[in-house]
Amino acid sequence: MELLMIILIGIIFSVSTYLMLTNSLLRVIFGIVMLSHGAHLLLLTLSGFNDGAPPLLGEEASVYMDPLPQALILTAIVISFGVTAFLLVLGYRTYRAHETDKMDQLRGNADE
Amino acid sequence: MKTNYVMLHTITRIVALIVLSFSVYLFFAGHYTPGGGFIGGLMFACGLLLLYLSFDLNKITTVLPIDFEKVIAIGLLIGIGTGLNSLLFGDPFLTMYFDYYDVWLLGEVGLTTTTPFAIAIFLVVVGVALLTILTIAGDEA
Amino acid sequence: MNNLLLVPVVAPFLIGTILILFKNHHRTQRVISAVTAIIMLVFAFYITYEVYVNGIQTVELGTWVPPFGIVLVADLFASLMVILSSIVGVVCLFFAFQTISPEREKFFFYPFYMFLLAGVHGAFLTGDLFNLFVFFEVMLIASYILIVHGGTKYQLRESFKYVVINVFASIFFIVGIAYIYGITGTLNMAQIAERVGELEQTGVLNAIAVLFLLVFGMKGALFPLYFWLPNSYFGPPSAIAALFGGLLTKVGIYAIIRTFTLIFTHDPGFTHNLILFLAGGTMFFGVLGAVAQFDFKRILSYHIISQVGYMALGLGLYSQLAIAGAIYYIAHHIIVKPALFLFCGATEKITGTTDLKKMSGLLKTYPVLGWLFLVTAISLAGIPPLSGFFSKFALILDGIDQGRYFIVFISLLVGILTLFSMMKIFIYVFWGEESLKGEQRRQPLMPLLMPILPLVALTVILGFGAEPIFSFSMDVANELLEPANYINAVLKE
Numbered sequence: 001m002e003l004l005m006i007i008l009i010g011i012i013f014s015v016s017t018y019l020m021l022t023n024s025l026l027r028v029i030f031g032i033v034m035l036s037h038g039a040h041l042l043l044l045t046l047s048g049f050n051d052g053a054p055p056l057l058g059e060e061a062s063v064y065m066d067p068l069p070q071a072l073i074l075t076a077i078v079i080s081f082g083v084t085a086f087l088l089v090l091g092y093r094t095y096r097a098h099e100t101d102k103m104d105q106l107r108g109n110a111d112e
Numbered sequence: 113m114k115t116n117y118v119m120l121h122t123i124t125r126i127v128a129l130i131v132l133s134f135s136v137y138l139f140f141a142g143h144y145t146p147g148g149g150f151i152g153g154l155m156f157a158c159g160l161l162l163l164y165l166s167f168d169l170n171k172i173t174t175v176l177p178i179d180f181e182k183v184i185a186i187g188l189l190i191g192i193g194t195g196l197n198s199l200l201f202g203d204p205f206l207t208m209y210f211d212y213y214d215v216w217l218l219g220e221v222g223l224t225t226t227t228p229f230a231i232a233i234f235l236v237v238v239g240v241a242l243l244t245i246l247t248i249a250g251d252e253a
Numbered sequence: 254m255n256n257l258l259l260v261p262v263v264a265p266f267l268i269g270t271i272l273i274l275f276k277n278h279h280r281t282q283r284v285i286s287a288v289t290a291i292i293m294l295v296f297a298f299y300i301t302y303e304v305y306v307n308g309i310q311t312v313e314l315g316t317w318v319p320p321f322g323i324v325l326v327a328d329l330f331a332s333l334m335v336i337l338s339s340i341v342g343v344v345c346l347f348f349a350f351q352t353i354s355p356e357r358e359k360f361f362f363y364p365f366y367m368f369l370l371a372g373v374h375g376a377f378l379t380g381d382l383f384n385l386f387v388f389f390e391v392m393l394i395a396s397y398i399l400i401v402h403g404g405t406k407y408q409l410r411e412s413f414k415y416v417v418i419n420v421f422a423s424i425f426f427i428v429g430i431a432y433i434y435g436i437t438g439t440l441n442m443a444q445i446a447e448r449v450g451e452l453e454q455t456g457v458l459n460a461i462a463v464l465f466l467l468v469f470g471m472k473g474a475l476f477p478l479y480f481w482l483p484n485s486y487f488g489p490p491s492a493i494a495a496l497f498g499g500l501l502t503k504v505g506i507y508a509i510i511r512t513f514t515l516i517f518t519h520d521p522g523f524t525h526n527l528i529l530f531l532a533g534g535t536m537f538f539g540v541l542g543a544v545a546q547f548d549f550k551r552i553l554s555y556h557i558i559s560q561v562g563y564m565a566l567g568l569g570l571y572s573q574l575a576i577a578g579a580i581y582y583i584a585h586h587i588i589v590k591p592a593l594f595l596f597c598g599a600t601e602k603i604t605g606t607t608d609l610k611k612m613s614g615l616l617k618t619y620p621v622l623g624w625l626f627l628v629t630a631i632s633l634a635g636i637p638p639l640s641g642f643f644s645k646f647a648l649i650l651d652g653i654d655q656g657r658y659f660i661v662f663i664s665l666l667v668g669i670l671t672l673f674s675m676m677k678i679f680i681y682v683f684w685g686e687e688s689l690k691g692e693q694r695r696q697p698l699m700p701l702l703m704p705i706l707p708l709v710a711l712t713v714i715l716g717f718g719a720e721p722i723f724s725f726s727m728d729v730a731n732e733l734l735e736p737a738n739y740i741n742a743v744l745k746e
Contacts, residue, residue: 181273181276182273182274184273185270185271185273185274186274188266188270188273189267189270189271192263192266192267192270195263196263196267198315199256199259203316204256204312204313204314204315204316205256205259205263205312205314205315206314206315207315207316208315
């Protein structure tokens with residue numbers, strides 16, 4: 001399971017790297033979103049998978065799940081939700097102001 | 113040309129009601145089972161968004177004159193307020209209190225200070241999601 | 254347990270939220286935010302006093318005992334940083350009152366200003382690695398909004414890059430946290446420090462240390478990762494640029510110093526030498542960038558980079574004297590850099606431009622502005638008896654002691670080039686034929702100078718009162734080099 005997850009995370013990271021290096025503004029945002037998903041999965045994987053009872057509900061089970069990574073991931077998801085929302089609006093405004101979504105045209109002038 | 117989306121409008125009226133009430137259920141389920149303020153808030157925002165999509169933006173704005181900036185502010189205020197109330201009892205910030213009370217008609221109910229906090233998250237999520245989408249949608253191309 | 258520590262974090266957050274409700278009442282917003290900023294400054298001094306007298310203070314949020322819950326920790330370093338950021342917060346706020354246009358004020362300028370301060374203070378005070386990430390995000394999201402505030406074409410374009418770079422770094426912060434949690438099973442910084450000591454897996458720890466250096470280096474504009482800074486700081490108005498220039502990169506540096514004195518102390522031969530190498534590159538290439546520019550704001554932005562290098566240099570040398578020098582340098586920089594940006598804002602308000610070639614001879618009409626700028630500028634360059642001298646002196650002295658002559662040479666060279674580009678500004682802006690016309694001669698100067706004066710006074714005081722302040726920095730450095738105190742204060746062992 002761990003191996004599978006690591007491979008999956010590797011694929012997600014490489015896809016997002018590809019997206020971030022493309023010329024389109026929207027794809028850069030998608031790349032960022034993908035990358036954050038990969039990071040969240042990595043956090044889940046590295047904290048270890050084990051089968052166990054939900055914590056804090058009873059004292060019978062011998063093995064408990066670690067609830068902390070899930071709480072951390074939820075927090076990180078909420079943050080990336082806010083950032084993504086902001087990035088989309090910012091990207092849209094940039095597109096409207098410059099009338100292009102090509103990153104190489106957003107490079108700026110040399111003399112600025 | 114004015115088109116009349118009878119099917120869409122009729123279905124939306126029913127589905128939006130289901131989505132909105134399910135979001136409230138998810139919100140209250142959140143204390144022990146999957147759900148909670150964030151998920152409930154997102155679902156609630158989806159329900160409202162469905163209304164905005166199928167009817168006109170201006171029409172919904174006249175029916176629901178909500179300033180989502182204020183919704184976010186009020187949500188944040190409630191959230192900080194629930195954290196601060198523990199200072200009144202001399203405990204550190206964000207201390208949670210929990211107890212069972214007998215409430216009229218409902219019997220014994222567990223009341224906790226995390227509920228107002230979840231309401232705060234609910235309001236902030238609804239506010240942020242709809243504010244973002246409506247900001248782009250309201251921009252006349 | 255000391256709830257006092259919450260004031261610098263929760264107060265600006267609460268007030269910022271309340272300010273959202275006063276969207277259209279600019280005067281109310283100004284009064285409330287000014288009062289809050291001043292109260293915060295008072296509390297920051299009080300917290301530092303408390304820490305100095307009674308030792309490290311902590312508060313466990315939600316009564317969850319560390320390492321299970323989030324803990325806020327104020328040691329001398331953190332509380333000193335809170336004081337400095339509160340000072341800059343007050344000053345830039347008052348300067349913003351004079352210079353921010355009403356259109357910008359309308360779009361939640363003051364709420365996000367407060368959120369930014371809340372995030373910065375939170376990042377200084379937190380004792381939990383994940384919480385550090387959260388406060389970084391609070392600070393960064395506020396900074397995204399402030400940097401694009403006003404929405405000019407230039408700002409939109411450069412802010413997009415700024416946001417993407419910072420989000421990218423934040424995601425790698427999560428990756429770093431995942432690794433740390435994977436090997437130590439905890440996120441409380443004190444407990445991580447304890448467990449890292451027992452771990453004896455230098456290779457893995459070095460990899461994680463480099464990852465964290467990458468993350469914080471991207472936010473603090475260290476050598477290969479500083480390219481985003483000059484362009485993005487050029488866009489926003491001077492009050493914001495001053496706040497960013499004074500605070501944001503320093504939060505990155507604070508995080509580097511905190512993690513590399515508390516957690517990653519297992520192999521200084523590798524990690525701290527790497528920091529030293531990066532510090533040299535940062536200083537040198539930053540100042541070269543500044544020398545090449547002919548724009549007031551851009552020169553100052555490039556100098557931020559070169560000065561971040563000095564702070565990293567102090568950490569890289571990793572001795573009490575060097576770290577004390579770095580801390581003194583941070584204090585000096587947080588005061589001087591915003592002052593210079595505010596001078597830039599004042600001249601921009603008078604002449605309407607920041608291009609050095611388009612202005613000259615301001616000294617005739619505005620002598621006070623000119624000479625005050627000169628004092629601040631030579632303080633930045635490190636001329637005795639101003640504050641810049643003593644901090645660099647400590648760093649260089651320790652560098653020679655340790656026999657690291659090359660880095661000492663670079664830092665001296667950078668000092669000369671800094672002096673050169675400061676003089677360039679002074680000569681272009683204030684000397685020569687007077688270029689001002691009509692209305693430009695009669696700008697009211699006092700409202701613009703009032704917020705800057707305390708900063709200029711502080712750099713003089715920091716220079717002339719170097720003895721007590723430096724011994725305080727030595728105390729701070731001593732505390733940083735003894736992580737056991739921090740660990741005991743948090744975990745109560």
